[in-house]
Amino acid sequence: MMKVWAYIHPELRILCCALLPEAVPEGVEYVELEVETPDDVVYDGTQIRVKTEEEKLMEEKQKKLAELKNYVASLFRPTDYVVIRIAEAQAFGNRRIAKQLRQKYTKQLQQRQAIRQWNEQMKQAIRNAKTLEELRSMFIDFQKEV
Amino acid sequence: MDLLQKDVPILAKIYEAKCFYDSQNNRIALYYKNHVTARTLIDFYNLPTTPPPNSSLYVIYDLQTGTFNVSTDPPTYTVSNSKVHVTSPINAEYDMDKVIIYKVSWYEIDSDYILTQLDTFVRKQQADIITATHVFNPTQPGPAFQLGPNAQNQLIRYLNADKVDGFDASQTPAPNTIPVALPTGKLDIGWLPDRRVDLTGATSDYNLQVGEEAIIRFTNATSVPLRIATQSGTYYEMHLVCSNAGRTTGAVEGPISLNPNNRTYSNAFVFSWISRNFSGLYSNYETRSAFICGWAFSNSTFYITNYTQYKNLKGFYEIYGRSNYFPAITVFSTDWRDTTTPWTSLGTITFPQQTSGYILVRRLV
Numbered sequence: 312m313m314k315v316w317a318y319i320h321p322e323l324r325i326l327c328c329a330l331l332p333e334a335v336p337e338g339v340e341y342v343e344l345e346v347e348t349p350d351d352v353v354y355d356g357t358q359i360r361v362k363t364e365e366e367k368l369m370e371e372k373q374k375k376l377a378e379l380k381n382y383v384a385s386l387f388r389p390t391d392y393v394v395i396r397i398a399e400a401q402a403f404g405n406r407r408i409a410k411q412l413r414q415k416y417t418k419q420l421q422q423r424q425a426i427r428q429w430n431e432q433m434k435q436a437i438r439n440a441k442t443l444e445e446l447r448s449m450f451i452d453f454q455k456e457v
Numbered sequence: 458m459d460l461l462q463k464d465v466p467i468l469a470k471i472y473e474a475k476c477f478y479d480s481q482n483n484r485i486a487l488y489y490k491n492h493v494t495a496r497t498l499i500d501f502y503n504l505p506t507t508p509p510p511n512s513s514l515y516v517i518y519d520l521q522t523g524t525f526n527v528s529t530d531p532p533t534y535t536v537s538n539s540k541v542h543v544t545s546p547i548n549a550e551y552d553m554d555k556v557i558i559y560k561v562s563w564y565e566i567d568s569d570y571i572l573t574q575l576d577t578f579v580r581k582q583q584a585d586i587i588t589a590t591h592v593f594n595p596t597q598p599g600p601a602f603q604l605g606p607n608a609q610n611q612l613i614r615y616l617n618a619d620k621v622d623g624f625d626a627s628q629t630p631a632p633n634t635i636p637v638a639l640p641t642g643k644l645d646i647g648w649l650p651d652r653r654v655d656l657t658g659a660t661s662d663y664n665l666q667v668g669e670e671a672i673i674r675f676t677n678a679t680s681v682p683l684r685i686a687t688q689s690g691t692y693y694e695m696h697l698v699c700s701n702a703g704r705t706t707g708a709v710e711g712p713i714s715l716n717p718n719n720r721t722y723s724n725a726f727v728f729s730w731i732s733r734n735f736s737g738l739y740s741n742y743e744t745r746s747a748f749i750c751g752w753a754f755s756n757s758t759f760y761i762t763n764y765t766q767y768k769n770l771k772g773f774y775e776i777y778g779r780s781n782y783f784p785a786i787t788v789f790s791t792d793w794r795d796t797t798t799p800w801t802s803l804g805t806i807t808f809p810q811q812t813s814g815y816i817l818v819r820r821l822v
Contacts, residue, residue: 313680313807315721326723328746330680330805334719348711348809349721350746377741385737431535445708450780452736 316341317352317359325353364443371446375437382451383430390419429453474558476516483507485527487518489557502527517543518557532558659684662802665693670819677811682719684815685803685818692822693761699754699814701778708778711809713751715761715770717793719805721746725795734776734785748791753809754778759789763800768793 316329318341328349329335342359346352353362362370393416400409413420433451440446474489485502500518502525509529517526526547533545541551541558579585593601625633630647638644655672656663665671675681683787687693697713702810714721725747732738748770751757759772771790777783793800806816 320722323722323725323795325725326721326746328716328721329478330807331682331718331719331720334802341467349714349716349807352721354723378739381739381741382736452781 312345312347313349315344315346315349315352317344317354318342319354319359326352326359328352366437368443368446369442370435371443372437372440375446375451376434376448379430379433379437383426386426386453387423390416390423393419394423426453472558474559476557476561478508478514478561480507481633485516485561486516487516487524487525487559489518489520495601500525514561515546516557516559516561517547517549518559519549519551520555520557531560534558542713626707632710656684662686665818665820667820667822670817673818675815676813679808679811680805681808681816682805683803683816683818687763687800687803688765688821689765689799691761691763691820692789693757693763693803694819694821695750695757695761696817697751697755697757697759697774697814699751699756699812701754701813703777703783705780705783706778708753708782709810710753710779712745712747712749713753713755713757713774713809713812714745714747714807715750715804716747716800716807717768717800717804718798722793722795722798726791726793728789728791730787730789732776732785732787734781736781747793747807748793748804749789750791750806752775752776752787754812765799766796768795768800773806 313330316332316335318327318329318339319325320327320334321336321339329341330349335341335347344352344359344361346361351362351367353366372402393412397412397416400406400412433449436449437446440449459813474487476488477486478484479486479501482501483504485504487500487502488497488658490497500523502516506528512529513531515528515531517532518524518529519526528546530546532547534541534543536542536553539553541553541556543549543551543556543558579587595601621635622637624633626637628637628639628645630645636644636648652669654663654665654669654671655674655788659673659682662684663671671683671685673683674679701708723746724744726748727742728745728749729740729741729742730749750759750770750772751774754777755774757772757774759770759774762769762771769790769792773786773788775786776787803818
């Protein structure tokens, strides 16, 4: 835990958290708070306060979902060319080639399907998390071999 | 020659005098040595006319005023009560030890001898080579000798000056010593000042100079004020080194931030990063309330640009302490998008958990 002195910056009109008491501009009203990190402080339009556990949980879920999305995209990227080639064949009405490609890249397509399933499971797990600890203990790491 | 006062015992003990006629220069030369001060002195008297041959000259020399009285007539004088009373050819009275009365016989005139004698003295107006080691010991404390205006700023050949303004010179660094270049033409590195200042536990901002570096050590800290004053136009290199044990568990996910001016500015920063960890390659572009310079446990190297109109951190860091990390590498850049707020204090580093290690800050501009 650390102490912060939160105030609305008189010129910038944004929330600031001073980490040292002398960092508060003279004559400015401030709120002294004990927080884990300055990111825990919020100005809700009427008052400066510490985020509720629910707010922190929601924020953390958003971060985790964004992290998952980023990660899954990186997992798909190496086999995107497979999907593109099949889609191209279908777009040009060449069903025979499309079928051949599906057969040729069966393994990659199965892996992509597994990633997608894992992604759905992870998203659900993140959404269902009840506490920050539960959320923070989740590792976004797909290691399933197909 | 004859010292006419030789009948005065006390005087003979004080002075040893010799007087010669120098026919080449038509002058009287008087050498006398004071046995008390061990000083030998010479004085001259230019005769107005050449003395007649085969005649003697009589010299009365006033030691106090350095004045001669030279005559072909023998002086008349009496000695009493430590005084010498001269009645002819002048009328004067001297302390017994302040006068030399001398008879110079014509047959003693020997210019070669005089020249030989002159070689034993330092002449004031003729260049000589001095082979003896002389001691300059003024009768009272003070400079041993002085240089005249013509000698000022003149190089003296072969003079291996021992000290300059009282200091010795050396190639080896030492206190109160003048540095001398090594055979390489460079100074020993030890001559250079220690340009590191330890700001651990400092309570006010230090004005770090260009080329100077600060070290700040911290133990189990979540917040470390750097205590370094800054201003627009400066540029820094910074190393954040965590000493927590390397591992794949135990670290809290969260940013390590540099909070300029020791405060956050809500959503005023944009953090761009590309990272590679165990699982793969990631990147993002996100809004923050401070500069981000690390994650979880990190070893971070970055550069700080401080212009009021453009404030940036850029660098790279290694992350450890989580399952996907140890190692992981992130390349990053953070801009403080405010273009009017001055950055006057480098700020405070905040950690997502208790962290130990040190921070090095070197000012480059």
